[in-house]
Amino acid sequence: MKYLFLTITFSFLQLTYSQENKSITGSITHKTATIEKASIEILGTNYIKQTDNNGIYAFSDVPQGNYKIEVSAAGFKTQRKNISIQVAKQIQLNFELQTEDNELNEVVVSGTLKAIKRLESAVPVEVYTPVFFKKNPTASIYEALQNVNGVRPQLNCGVCNTGDIHINGLEGPYTSVMIDGMPIVSSLSTVYGLSGIPNSLVERIEIVKGPASSLYGSEAVGGLINIITKNPTNAPLFSADVFTTSWLETNADLGVKFNISKKATSLLGLNYYNYNQKIDNDNDGFTDVTAQNRISVFNKWNFNRAQNRLFTLAVRGMYEDRWGGDVRWEKKYRGGDEIYGESIYTKRGELLGTYQLPTTEKLMLSFSGNVHFQDSRYGTTSYIANQKIAFLQLTWDKKIGKNDLLTGIASRYTYYDDNTQSTALLNENNPEKTWLPGIFVQDEIAFSEKHKILLGLRYDYNSIHGNIVTPRFAYKLKINANNILRFNAGTGFRVVNLFTEDHAALTGSRQVEIAHNLNPEKSVNANLNYIKKVYFDNGTFLGIETTAFYTQFSNKIVSDYATDPNKIIYDNIDGYALSQGISCNTDINFTNGLKFILGATYMDVSNVEKGIKTRPYLTENFTGTWTVSYKINPINLAIDYTGNVYSPMKLPLLSETDPRNPNSPWYSLQNIQFTYAGWKNFELYAGIKNLLNFTPKQNNPFLISRTEDPFDKNVQYDSNGKVLVTPQNPYGLTFDTTYVYGPNQGIRGFFGLRYNLY
Known part of the structure; x- marks a missing residue:
């Protein structure tokens, strides 16, 4: 016992x-x-x-x-x-961990304003890392997005080469571009603010296609691009990426990490871009590519605090001097009517940060501010603008049982002033000052491992337009670990300032006319997303993501170029506008080092007025993208073949006698790159851009009309203001720069060097 x-x-x-x-x-x-x-x-x-x-x-x-x-x-x-x-x-x-550029299981924040694994999020978020963008190195975020499926950088000016980002056929102002979740790139800076963000400081770019106004407010009508910068703690001690092209474009990205103390780490980044050539391959007397001299400095701090509470602070300053126009132009002609040129000076400063309050509850205070000064001359037209934006947001993140709650209050103040009639009242200067306070709540409810829903509601009060409510709903069905189905629906809103968003309104080649008081644009959006992952026995991985989307706009603001060739007439649409379609992304990884990233989007974008359906300018029906990569490990060589293809787009002609094509052709921009990584911490890369040597001038007599008379001194009009056909003006045209749909830069080589010291 x-x-x-x-x-x-x-x-x-x-x-x-x-x-x-x-x-x-x-x-x-x-x-x-x-x-x-x-x-x-x-x-x-x-x-x-x-x-x-x-x-x-x-x-x-x-x-x-x-x-x-x-x-x-x-x-x-x-x-x-x-x-x-x-x-x-x-x-x-x-x-x-080892780097990867097309894994479907990243951690994302843009869909729900909190960090969550992408496959667990009820909101579909696409993630692109520097590994992806290095396959086709570019000098700006704007250019880097050209190989993202459903996203197209759109040039808006054939002279100064400014542009915006189209998502699923929607123009740039419908997309909110943020840095670290802060509304930094908006309004005036949609034209010039996407340049100068050092690529070496970008950790990843998250893209939400669909409504995000319930969390992010105005501008997030059709989508969201969130540029996440590196945490200084995780950054290399020193990084450098310098390349040049056969056109003598030079871009340098530098990053340095400083361990100030045990509690503070700082990351300093510098971007410098220079292009100062007067190349005129299409022989129209105007520069094919805008000359630019740009410098941007970025500094981000990370502070270690008790209980790992978050505190980050970042600043960025950017200066750019760009010009395009007659190859004979010099700065002494700026603003005059002797030699035509478009000259833009831009100065910009930004501050953003996040501070977790020292409380038992998870309270996060986010703030940002930016100032943007622009001094421009479009021929004889002067555009001088000053914009200031301040943003403050407090969020509370709380889990209660199956409910994952996020609530917050936010406020944005916008000051905008320029020398146009948009900020004049009774011939006196009247800057626009807008307050946009808001409150939002989001509840992500996990009923089980398979079923999750997200409910969101935001209320904003615009000091000019009044009350705005934007609801949101999302449902996720996790069939199993390799099959995910999501449904999202919501609304969005956008308050418009034409002079800050539409470069055509500033060129001086057309007079701007606003038919009525413009009301805020509103949208209703729904999308269905399906992700399929397949792991084969031989180690091959296949990932497929398909999304069907539908967006309907009310009060959409449209630009009328056809009624009067000397005017751009803006008005709210008398009806509605649609953007609908389907997109598919496919990732294929073979064990032998061969990888494919393939994307295709078919979309139907239209305006419907009085039962008549018309297609807007500069919207394609189909876009395709691809990246084919192969690593030859024994010799440390990687080969990347990237490209895109676009279907025809409707283009703005000036008259029935305009000899230019009314639609763009099918066109493709393709690139190849070879990267050698056989030296420790070094990468040597070289390649060719635009392998097919495509330029928009092909099959067109000219792109910019009447470059020989840019001030319309020899244009004659009839009593109704219609341009007359004369021996000096055989097509009855005026000077116009709006006929542009793709980059006017042909084939060119590039060579670069990267270095990272950890």
């Missing part, structure tokens, strides 16, 4: 000890850099964590058993490890 009692007692103590909950800790790194906000999940359980600012994670109270742990982070390949928890009280488990 004594031995039996001892045996039972020993067995009970052993069982009690073995069932005692254990802890798992570790770090997530890439090379020597730690990875912040990486997601760590014990599969098949509710244990999910994120790494802190130092790349550390910890699980406590984990029962004994055999588990599989999965780690994922934006820009890195997902990694899984098996672990057996038996007797040890604490287990150290570290992960070193």
